[in-house]
Amino acid sequence: MEVRLEQALMASNLSARKSTIYDIAKATGSSTSTVSMVLNGTWTRYRIKEETAQRILESARKLGYNVNMKARGLRLSRSGLVGMVLPHYRNRFFAGLAQTFEDQARSRGLCPIVVGTQRDPSVEVSVTETLLSQRVELLFIAGVRNPTPLNELCAAAGVPSINLDLPGDGAPSVVSDNRGGARAITDVLIEKLIARGKSADELVLLGGLPGEYATEMRIAGFRDAFEARRIAPAADAVDSCGYNAAAARRALAVRYEKLGRLPSGLLMNSITAFEGLVQFTSTLPPDAWKSTVVGCFDWDPFAAHLAFDVTMLRQDVQAIISEAFALVDNFDAAERSVVVVPTGFGGIFEEAEQTKEFDR
Structure with a gap:
């Protein structure tokens, strides 16, 4: 299908x-x-x-x-x-x-x-x-x-x-441009990583469901942004762990334990996955926020008041x-x-x- x-x-x-x-x-x-x-x-x-x-x-x-x-x-x-x-x-x-x-x-x-x-x-x-x-x-x-x-x-x-x-x-169906939007926000995050002297292959796409249309289109857009620059994301850059906050929190905990820090770049696949990020990082020292650029394929105005760098994509x-x-x-x-x-x-x-x- x-x-x-x-x-x-x-x-x-x-x-x-x-x-x-x-x-x-x-x-x-x-x-x-x-x-x-x-x-x-x-x-x-x-x-x-x-x-x-x-x-x-x-x-x-x-x-x-x-x-x-x-x-x-x-x-x-x-x-x-x-x-x-x-x-x-x-x-x-x-x-x-x-x-x-x-x-x-x-x-x-x-x-x-x-x-x-x-x-x-x-x-x-x-x-x-x-x-x-x-x-x-x-x-x-x-x-x-x-x-x-x-x-x-x-x-x-x-x-x-x-x-x-x-x-x-x-x-008939009406959908957001998931692929184009994901490519656009991935481009922004890659540019931010480069400006900070970080490698683009540290960017992670977290959230969504394997095989679901929106998730697959966003993954494709994520990869499009890398391909346009003739670079490749990391082998484990995509983690379709689900949309809910608890699943995102668990996935982040695994990566944090492995790296000893947050990944340098995180693109959250939904606002609910983003909530899991906020919940997880609220347990970390304040300086932990400063090392990561974050994007979200969803929008909430309250994100502007968070203590870390976040770019949000808005669906019309x-x-x-x-x-x-x-x-x-x-x-x-x-x-x-x-x-x-x-x-x-x-x-x-x-x-x-x-x-x-x-x-x-």
Whole structure:
């Protein structure tokens, strides 16, 4: 399945791919939220200027983006309920997905329902069946390692489903650019190591699950950064020890015992793995922090107040949810495209989150 998903991801990057709302946002200098509201017809409610709306609609026409009004009308014939399943709310990424989904659903006059499943496949199926029994109009499936059974349940009920974060071959998907983002942050960390007179092969990628799409793409991006410099990471540079803090803490303890110090560079594969790093290093002498540069494929503003050098990569939850609703607006039951949303550093997406100032 991983091979097919990677092929789908590569295909989505070809020049023949369909235009997305991210393309329109980039072409017009607008936020993805603004583009979404113009295309779904709610822009006047949020006092978006008419000239802004016209500019976005003209750009959509030039880019070949077609809004399927018939598909949009689907919501009028059902319950007004829309659902999302996700693993949990414990990190800012999933919490951000949930909040943004709720905001955009309400902007469309819909009532959102969000349920955490704790990554338990049996709970995922049970929750999906319950939401379908309540006649939800659509279901967003976030962070599910194998969403195909859930997609099939939705298809049988005639309900559109969109996979978020982790793709599947049973429905269209919207994912972060895991590979490109991992390469970008790895480049930053290698540069920091070189500036400190350290060897790049001391950089370690810690966290994630073997065989999982996001983890494999981030590993590929990590290796891409090394390959571009014609150097190789250490043989044990990648440790897919899991996403939870306890697993990361244990993996770090093993490396610390072996080296007698922290590795010179650490790229944590998620904010939960990053929490394990913070927990482990809090037991060490203060000087232990100063010897390591740290990166994280996730973002939390509180990291700016930590005592060590940290670079965080941020996933654009606004664009992910907007692209997902755009796929619903143009829903095709046979469509299996994968929309890839760029990542950025720090607060690069803050402009898109200013939901009260939509290009006035």
